Amino acid sequence: MYPGHPAREEGNNMTEKINGNIPDNKTIELLMAHSSCRKFLDRPVPDEVADTIIRCAQHAPTSSYLQAYTIIKVKDKEKRKALAEFAGGQEWVEKAGLVLLFCADLHRLDVMLNISDKNVLHNAELYTVAVTDAALASSRALIAGQAMGLGGVFVGGVRNETEKMAELFNLPELVFPMYAVCMGYPEEVPPQKPRMDIDMISAEDSYPEITGREQLADYERKVSEYFLAITGGRSGRGWIERAEHAISLKPRYSVGEFLSKAGFMTASGPMEEKKNKTR
Numbered sequence: 001m002y003p004g005h006p007a008r009e010e011g012n013n014m015t016e017k018i019n020g021n022i023p024d025n026k027t028i029e030l031l032m033a034h035s036s037c038r039k040f041l042d043r044p045v046p047d048e049v050a051d052t053i054i055r056c057a058q059h060a061p062t063s064s065y066l067q068a069y070t071i072i073k074v075k076d077k078e079k080r081k082a083l084a085e086f087a088g089g090q091e092w093v094e095k096a097g098l099v100l101l102f103c104a105d106l107h108r109l110d111v112m113l114n115i116s117d118k119n120v121l122h123n124a125e126l127y128t129v130a131v132t133d134a135a136l137a138s139s140r141a142l143i144a145g146q147a148m149g150l151g152g153v154f155v156g157g158v159r160n161e162t163e164k165m166a167e168l169f170n171l172p173e174l175v176f177p178m179y180a181v182c183m184g185y186p187e188e189v190p191p192q193k194p195r196m197d198i199d200m201i202s203a204e205d206s207y208p209e210i211t212g213r214e215q216l217a218d219y220e221r222k223v224s225e226y227f228l229a230i231t232g233g234r235s236g237r238g239w240i241e242r243a244e245h246a247i248s249l250k251p252r253y254s255v256g257e258f259l260s261k262a263g264f265m266t267a268s269g270p271m272e273e274k275k276n277k278t279r
């Protein structure tokens with residue numbers, strides 16, 4: 001289990017706090033105890049642990065059984081350094097015991113499959129399939145690591161330099177490097193960040209009513225308190241300001257350019273000759 005988390009503390013029955021009807025369950029406890037870890041001990045992650053993480057990722061559900069992703073274990077120090085720089089100096093990419101680069105991948109399908117209309121690989125649907133497959137696999141990887149006592153963090157900041165990543169890792173067309181998942185034995189695990197009220201992010205049978213910022217007033221207070229506590233009173237910005245800042249500061253329009261250059265989402269319909277044949 002994940003060291004330092006409240007779910008680990010003696011007598012702290014996390015699941016009971018969630019809902020009295022849910023029986024004790026280690027998986028639920030682990031999921032409810034998540035927080036990203038960016039400080040790692042100088043302790044290697046054994047190969048068997050890394051392999052287990054990758055195998056767990058592989059067992060994630062995958063759209064139409066396509067397995068449209070590739071995971072690159074980044075061991076080379078220079079490559080780690082480059083990734084950390086691409087991400088704007090995120091040092092945990094260098095210090096983590098294990099770094100896995102998750103790529104949405106339609107290239108393997110392109111090479112292996114005999115597809116009559118290759119345009120399907122270049123449409124928005126298969127892009128969505130590949131990104132979803134990679135996201136599911138990566139989520140499982142982090143959970144598997146946490147279940148074995150590791151901490152970790154996703155680093156999407158590497159997409160500042162998507163083109164350079166493609167060069168560094170010899171990525172062919174139709175491969176999109178999405179993010180690195182950095183894991184290691186935690187030196188320090190931060191307290192959990194509060195999430196929005198469940199009624200804001202879920203609803204029954206129809207989209208929830210979103211009226212305006214006032215709905216987030218309580219949440220703003222909680223987020224502000226959280227950051228005041230972890231920064232020793234230095235920063236009390238709420239979620240709204242943080243989200244506005246994050247979105248505006250890193251628009252990464254180059255990701256769209258990279259995707260079309262790599263052949264993603266360049267076709268909106270079947271190939272012309274096929275269209276003609278069916279007329």
Ligand SMILES: Cc1cc2nc3c(=O)[nH]c(=O)nc-3n(C[C@H](O)[C@H](O)[C@H](O)COP(=O)(O)O)c2cc1C
Nearest residue numbers: 034035036087090153154155156157158179192193
């Ligand atoms: C796709 C993705 C990309 C992320 N990229 C970064 C990143 O570049 N640097 C970082 O420090 N955290 C990154 N994070 C971690 C988020 O900041 C973090 O999950 C979020 O603030 C919620 O905090 P928590 O994970 O501790 O609950 C990323 C998370 C995801 C899912």
